[in-house]
Amino acid sequence: MSRTNYLRIIFPFGPSVLFPCVKGPDRFMPAIRRFRDVEIRRAARQDLAMLEEIERSSFQKERFPRSLLSTITSSEGFLTFVAEEEGGIVGYSSAYLEGRGRARLISIAVLPRERGKGTAKLLLTRLEGGCAHKGVAVVGLEVAVSNVVALRLYFSQGYAIKGMIRDYYGKGKDAFYMVKRLR
Numbered sequence: 667m668s669r670t671n672y673l674r675i676i677f678p679f680g681p682s683v684l685f686p687c688v689k690g691p692d693r694f695m696p697a698i699r700r701f702r703d704v705e706i707r708r709a710a711r712q713d714l715a716m717l718e719e720i721e722r723s724s725f726q727k728e729r730f731p732r733s734l735l736s737t738i739t740s741s742e743g744f745l746t747f748v749a750e751e752e753g754g755i756v757g758y759s760s761a762y763l764e765g766r767g768r769a770r771l772i773s774i775a776v777l778p779r780e781r782g783k784g785t786a787k788l789l790l791t792r793l794e795g796g797c798a799h800k801g802v803a804v805v806g807l808e809v810a811v812s813n814v815v816a817l818r819l820y821f822s823q824g825y826a827i828k829g830m831i832r833d834y835y836g837k838g839k840d841a842f843y844m845v846k847r848l849r
């Protein structure tokens with residue numbers, strides 16, 4: 667379902683004009699994104715309730731339980747970041763540090779009402795930076811072959827398909843295995 671957003675153009679001497687934009691104004695205007703006040707920071711235990719909310723609104727069967735969310739926000743073996751705006755946390759990304767220079771992106775999600783504003787790109791970039799800092803050279807991930815939005819996100823960030831895993835998300839629900847070399 668698409669909702670109509672409006673881009674307000676303000677002229678110095680005269681009335682402002684509203685232009686309808688189906689996907690949201692800042693999907694088309696990277697310059698506007700810079701003015702969004704989003705902070706990407708490491709996740710903490712007090713973020714658990716919001717992470718659960720993001721999981722509930724973003725995934726179905728493959729949703730992470732609270733116990734796993736608790737682990738990824740507290741264990742040294744994971745890197746987890748949240749995107750925080752004035753109103754609270756709007757998205758998160760997490761990677762498992764597998765060792766030997768490899769990490770696995772295990773989750774990335776943004777609240778439905780906040781999508782299309784560049785938040786996932788910020789979260790992924792920050793996560794990759796954190797992984798590189800920990801000595802990671804290659805990040806891998808699985809994504810449903812039907813998840814076109816996520817696939818586009820990963821392609822745009824330099825990930826390449828390395829293979830397909832049959833029935834990864836259940837019978838008939840295949841996944842692509844994708845990787846990105848960080849250095």
Ligand SMILES: CC(C)(COP(=O)(O)OP(=O)(O)OC[C@H]1O[C@@H](n2cnc3c(N)ncnc32)[C@H](O)[C@@H]1OP(=O)(O)O)[C@@H](O)C(=O)NCCC(=O)NCCS
Pocket residue numbers: 693724725773774775776777780781782783784785786787788808809810813814815816818819822
């Ligand atoms: C996938 C997801 C995290 C993207 O979050 P987002 O904040 O909306 O993404 P961004 O705004 O940063 O967009 C990043 C890229 O994703 C793609 N994208 C985002 N929204 C899209 C849409 N509605 N249609 C097509 N591509 C889209 C584009 O390639 C976009 O880059 P561009 O703006 O330069 O074209 C979000 O849709 C989500 O939470 N989905 C549910 C959970 C999920 O499927 N996670 C992935 C599991 S593998």
